[in-house]
Amino acid sequence: xxxxxxxxxxxxxxxxxxxxxxxxxxxVKGVILRINPDVQIVDITHQINxxxxxxxxxxxxxxxxxxxxxxxxxxxxxPGVGSPRKAILLRTERYFFLGPDNGVFSYVxxxxxxxxxxxxxxQKYFIGKPSFTFHARDIFAPVAGxxxxxxxxxxxxxxxxxxxxxxIPSPEIYKDKIVGEIIYVDKFGNLITNIDQxxxxxxxxxxxxEIVFKKRRIKKISLSYFEGRRKEILAILGxxxxxxxxxxxxxxxxxxxxxxxxxxxxxxxx
Amino acid sequence: xxxxxxxxxxxxxxxxxxxxxxxxxxxVKGVILRINPDVQIVDITHQINxxxxxxxxxxxxxxxxxxxxxxxxxxxxxPGVGSPRKAILLRTERYFFLGPDNGVFSYVxxxxxxxxxxxxxxQKYFIGKPSFTFHARDIFAPVAGxxxxxxxxxxxxxxxxxxxxxxIPSPEIYKDKIVGEIIYVDKFGNLITNIDQxxxxxxxxxxxxEIVFKKRRIKKISLSYFEGRRKEILAILGxxxxxxxxxxxxxxxxxxxxxxxxxxxxxxxx
Amino acid sequence: xxxxxxxxxxxxxxxxxxxxxxxxxxxVKGVILRINPDVQIVDITHQINxxxxxxxxxxxxxxxxxxxxxxxxxxxxxPGVGSPRKAILLRTERYFFLGPDNGVFSYVxxxxxxxxxxxxxxQKYFIGKPSFTFHARDIFAPVAGxxxxxxxxxxxxxxxxxxxxxxIPSPEIYKDKIVGEIIYVDKFGNLITNIDQxxxxxxxxxxxxEIVFKKRRIKKISLSYFEGRRKEILAILGxxxxxxxxxxxxxxxxxxxxxxxxxxxxxxxx
Numbered sequence: 099x100x101x102x103x104x105x106x107x108x109x110x111x112x113x114x115x116x117x118x119x120x121x122x123x124x125x126v127k128g129v130i131l132r133i134n135p136d137v138q139i140v141d142i143t144h145q146i147n148x149x150x151x152x153x154x155x156x157x158x159x160x161x162x163x164x165x166x167x168x169x170x171x172x173x174x175x176x177p178g179v180g181s182p183r184k185a186i187l188l189r190t191e192r193y194f195f196l197g198p199d200n201g202v203f204s205y206v207x208x209x210x211x212x213x214x215x216x217x218x219x220x221q222k223y224f225i226g227k228p229s230f231t232f233h234a235r236d237i238f239a240p241v242a243g244x245x246x247x248x249x250x251x252x253x254x255x256x257x258x259x260x261x262x263x264x265x266i267p268s269p270e271i272y273k274d275k276i277v278g279e280i281i282y283v284d285k286f287g288n289l290i291t292n293i294d295q296x297x298x299x300x301x302x303x304x305x306x307x308e309i310v311f312k313k314r315r316i317k318k319i320s321l322s323y324f325e326g327r328r329k330e331i332l333a334i335l336g337x338x339x340x341x342x343x344x345x346x347x348x349x350x351x352x353x354x355x356x357x358x359x360x361x362x363x364x365x366x367x368x
Numbered sequence: 369x370x371x372x373x374x375x376x377x378x379x380x381x382x383x384x385x386x387x388x389x390x391x392x393x394x395x396v397k398g399v400i401l402r403i404n405p406d407v408q409i410v411d412i413t414h415q416i417n418x419x420x421x422x423x424x425x426x427x428x429x430x431x432x433x434x435x436x437x438x439x440x441x442x443x444x445x446x447p448g449v450g451s452p453r454k455a456i457l458l459r460t461e462r463y464f465f466l467g468p469d470n471g472v473f474s475y476v477x478x479x480x481x482x483x484x485x486x487x488x489x490x491q492k493y494f495i496g497k498p499s500f501t502f503h504a505r506d507i508f509a510p511v512a513g514x515x516x517x518x519x520x521x522x523x524x525x526x527x528x529x530x531x532x533x534x535x536i537p538s539p540e541i542y543k544d545k546i547v548g549e550i551i552y553v554d555k556f557g558n559l560i561t562n563i564d565q566x567x568x569x570x571x572x573x574x575x576x577x578e579i580v581f582k583k584r585r586i587k588k589i590s591l592s593y594f595e596g597r598r599k600e601i602l603a604i605l606g607x608x609x610x611x612x613x614x615x616x617x618x619x620x621x622x623x624x625x626x627x628x629x630x631x632x633x634x635x636x637x638x
Numbered sequence: 639x640x641x642x643x644x645x646x647x648x649x650x651x652x653x654x655x656x657x658x659x660x661x662x663x664x665x666v667k668g669v670i671l672r673i674n675p676d677v678q679i680v681d682i683t684h685q686i687n688x689x690x691x692x693x694x695x696x697x698x699x700x701x702x703x704x705x706x707x708x709x710x711x712x713x714x715x716x717p718g719v720g721s722p723r724k725a726i727l728l729r730t731e732r733y734f735f736l737g738p739d740n741g742v743f744s745y746v747x748x749x750x751x752x753x754x755x756x757x758x759x760x761q762k763y764f765i766g767k768p769s770f771t772f773h774a775r776d777i778f779a780p781v782a783g784x785x786x787x788x789x790x791x792x793x794x795x796x797x798x799x800x801x802x803x804x805x806i807p808s809p810e811i812y813k814d815k816i817v818g819e820i821i822y823v824d825k826f827g828n829l830i831t832n833i834d835q836x837x838x839x840x841x842x843x844x845x846x847x848e849i850v851f852k853k854r855r856i857k858k859i860s861l862s863y864f865e866g867r868r869k870e871i872l873a874i875l876g877x878x879x880x881x882x883x884x885x886x887x888x889x890x891x892x893x894x895x896x897x898x899x900x901x902x903x904x905x906x907x908x
Contacts (some may be wrong), residue, residue: 109671111664117415117555118388118658121427122607124381124412128434131379131410135436139410140671140679142664145657148556149617157661164668164775166675177617180592230592232607235434285657286688322720322770337662337772347689347717387685387825388658391697392877394651394682398704401649401680405706409680418826419887447887450862500862502877505704 108246109138109169113158114234115146116174122232126172126239129225133243140165149177151201155264156282159205160338162193172234172242173197180230185218185237186258189251196238196245204264219255269293276301276364278341280356287349289356293341293364301366309333310363311343312354329353378516379408379439383428384504385416386444392502396442396509399495403513410435419447421471422628425534426552429475430608432463442504442512443467450500455488455507456528459521466508466515474534489525539563546571546634548611550626557619559626563611563634571636579603580633581613582624599623648786649678649709653698654774655686656714662772666712666779669765673783680705689717691741695804696822699745700878702733712774712782713737720770725758725777726798729791736778736785744804759795809833816841816904818881820896827889829896833881833904841906849873850903851883852894869893 110130116122123144130139142161146154154175162171169192176183176198184199190210195203196218206212218237221228223244228236241254269278269292278293289311301307302319309316316333319341326332329348336342343350343362350356380400386392393414400409412431416424424445432441439462446468454469460480465473466488476482488507491498493514498506511524539548539562548563559581568589571577579586586603589611596602599618606612613620613632620626650670656662667679682701686694694715702711709732716723716738724739730750735743736758746752758777761768763784768776781794809818809832818833829851838859841847849856856873859881866872869888876882883890883902890896 109675111668113661113664118411118413119415120554121383121412121431122555124383124410124427124431125434127410128381128431128436128439131408131439132434132436135379135408138671138675140664140667141658142661143658145659157664161661161664161668164665164672166668166672169668169671178594181594229607231604235607284660285662324718324721334771337769337775388681388683389685390824391653391682391701392825394653394680394697394701395704397680398651398701398706398709401678401709402704402706405649405678448864451864499877501874505877 109140109165110242110246111140111142111162111165111169111171112144113142113146113154113161113171113173114144114175115148115150115154116144116234118144122234125232125235129235129239130243130246133240134246137243137246146175149175151175151177152264153282154202155204158202159209162195162206165193167192168194170194170196170242170245172238173202174234174238175202176200176233179233184258184261185233186261187216187218187241187251187254188212189214194245194251196242198233199258199262201262201264203261204266207261207263208266214251215258215261216251217255217258220253223249223254267292269297271297274366278362278364280343280358280360280362283351283356283358287345287351288336289343289350289354289360290336290338291341291343291362293362295335295339295341298335298341298364301364304366306367308365308367309341310365312356312360314354316343323347379410379435380512380516381410381412381432381435381439381441382414383412383416383424383431383441383443384414384445385418385420385424386414386504388414392504395502395505399505399509400513400516403510404516407513407516416445419445421445421447422534423552424472425474428472429479432465432476435463437462438464440464440466440512440515442508443472444504444508445472446470446503449503454528454531455503456531457486457488457511457521457524458482459484464515464521466512468503469528469532471532471534473531474536477531477533478536484521485528485531486521487525487528490523493519493524537562539567541567544636548632548634550613550628550630550632553621553626553628557615557621558606559613559620559624559630560606560608561611561613561632563632565605565609565611568605568611568634571634574636576637578635578637579611580635582626582630584624593617649680649705650782650786651680651682651702651705651709651711652684653682653686653694653701653711653713654684654715655688655690655694656684656774658684662774665772665775669775669779670783670786673780674786677783677786686715689715691715691717692804693822694742695744698742699749702735702746705733707732708734710734710736710782710785712778713742714774714778715742716740716773719773724798724801725773726801727756727758727781727791727794728752729754734785734791736782738773739798739802741802741804743801744806747801747803748806754791755798755801756791757795757798760793763789763794807832809837811837814906818902818904820883820898820900820902823891823896823898827885827891828876829883829890829894829900830876830878831881831883831902833902835875835879835881838875838881838904841904844906846907848905848907849881850905852896852900854894863887
């Protein structure tokens with residue numbers, strides 16, 4: 099593996115609900131490149147549903163860990179822009195994260211060792227007098243640019259306390275069943291649950307089981323979509339390490355009218 | 369701030385109506401990178417409504433100025449491709465602009481000091497015999513690539529005269545009111561008017577006023593979306609420095625069926 | 639023309655059906671950049687219709703050849719992920735291609751001189767234990783990253799035999815007519831046929847002809863969309879060198895309800 103020769107070749111990722119139509123992401127990229135023209139900018143997505151902080155939080159949790167050390171992750175889904183919500187900057191062992199303090203980093207708080215959290219307040223690093231409506235361009239983009247140049251994170255503001263975290267829904271575990279729920283629906287219509295591989299493994303090896311979703315009873319966990327007949331409903335351990343209700347070449351979401359929050363049960367039979 | 373070490377590290381932005389589905393933007397990027405593999409290509413958007421020159425013109429006007437000096441802005445919304453419309457190349461104090469001579473640069477002509485305008489005619493810099501349908505790939509992309517390598521712009525053709533400009537609609541100003549109009553609807557459904565911050569400031573500080581849009585009467589200008597209740601209609605000075613009719617976590621466009629061309633009034637009461 | 643100074647500045651293109659919403663492309667890019675942070679990643683498209691191998695095959699055939707020598711083209715439309723279908727790696731005179739062995743490279747096999755084909759099996763270059771559902775992240779992305787660092791392609795596995803190829807539909811040629819078909823509908827609604835410029839030229843110069851599509855009779859081949867009146871139906875030789883049924887500022891697809899597989903005839907009259 100190669101490492102960037104110096105900080106100025108760092109990577110900045112973008113994850114927003116800006117869409118790609120109105121040029122807002124162009125502004126953000128321009129501001130970053132004006133500060134550091136050598137940085138590499140990578141779009142994770144700009145298609146988060148407008149104002150859907152939870153979706154941003156989940157999509158981030160499935161992507162950030164694949165990037166090289168020192169990558170700067172900029173996450174802006176920010177219905178409270180212009181309100182007193184803090185703008186925060188996290189440093190973990192491997193990455194930097196910037197965004198509004200509204201819960202988008204809940205999974206990061208859960209999974210990563212946090213070394214520092216700063217409240218971004220130092221106007222020296224902002225673009226002009228920040229607007230009240232576009233902090234991605236006026237605050238987050240320039241701060242990300244300066245971090246990529248090696249500016250120390252104490253420069254940007256004081257320690258932040260009491261950051262906002264979602265309660266990440268965890269499955270209920272009983273003697274004879276697990277009750278989880280759908281937490282995300284992906285682009286292919288796969289219904290992704292909050293039941294992870296370890297939990298599935300620890301229970302399913304004890305005996306036979308059935309997965310129950312919307313009156314469907316699924317009797318095994320498939321290794322790949324390919325095991326099903328076309329549009330058959332499958333349970334599968336997906337690429338994020340979570341149990342998914344899926345369908346081979348079909349959309350489980352459409353076939354079953356599945357939604358975020360729908361319950362999924364694993365029932366055991368000894 | 370750092371500057372690119374030499375011209376070959378310049379940035380080329382793309383703004384088109386090609387969509388991202390059919391691979392056309394891939395061709396454009398391939399051609400550029402074959403000429404200069406060190407250039408950085410940034411998508412502003414490829415989601416302009418097909419053939420909507422005005423939309424391209426407005427989106428460009430909100431993005432180009434955030435990029436570093438010497439950025440090359442390539443704008444192709446080109447219903448007249450294959451017709452006698454000129455292909456033009458503008459040099460301003462800070463940037464280069466390339467695209468069809470159909471009005472896409474109207475705001476640039478308005479806001480920037482233009483140093484040179486060339487008509488792109490020198491086939492030496494084209495890819496093969498240009499098609500009549502895809503000048504972005506065959507003419508604009510290679511010319512942008514060669515500019516990024518430092519080729520002087522006189523090389524590409526003679527001075528261009530009489531370039532096409534839209535009449536940019538300006539608000540009508542009366543003693544007791546301003547009548548503007550919606551000129552753009554963004555991705556969040558914000559209705560953006562042609563009434564700018566200076567105009568609003570110069571009038572509203574004189575006394576009380578009401579903003580009238582589709583029989584709604586709005587009595588103040590909010591600083592941020594956050595000041596409204598959920599889905600309440602607000603007037604706000606948006607990130608492009610223009611008055612917007614907006615809604616907190618809602619789409620003003622949907623709530624009010626707002627469209628480009630709809631009138632917006634500010635009425636004064638002394 | 640400049641060439642990248644060393645292999646590590648190579649370009650990797652991505653062509654998938656992942657969409658841009660769920661962060662899957664972010665994972666792929668992260669994995670590549672972790673292996674080679676200096677590589678340039680270019681999106682051709684992520685908007686292929688889910689599981690539509692043919693569409694990916696066609697879009698690839700119109701884009702890959704515009705990229706610099708040694709570009710690595712990563713194509714993942716992979717309904718059979720997790721099945722015994724091979725993962726393959728092609729080296730041609732100018733490029734590398736990686737993807738599932740399901741027909742996506744049919745045009746490449748047809749047009750390019752293939753130097754080597756490998757079956758990707760060497761787990762040393764995979765990310766962890768590959769999932770059964772996301773080979774783009776776990777297998778194709780890291781292998782593309784290592785190729786960009788100059789790893790020799792024999793490293794990745796043994797020669798692959800009997801790769802899957804689509805029968806690419808070719809027009810039927812009779813004494814007095816050619817019968818072709820629509821093989822792709824682009825973003826503007828242009829209906830692209832499998833009748834290429836050479837075939838059109840060799841026949842149409844012999845005498846007068848009519849192009850027949852869905853009871854419409856078109857008497858000439860236009861040079862550009864611009865020759866038509868607004869929304870008039872035209873026949874045109876498009877940017878991919880194929881005969882298209884098109885419309886000036888309109889969608890021929892919508893106007894004529896055109897679909898892939900619809901027949902297009904050229905009838906000759908001596």
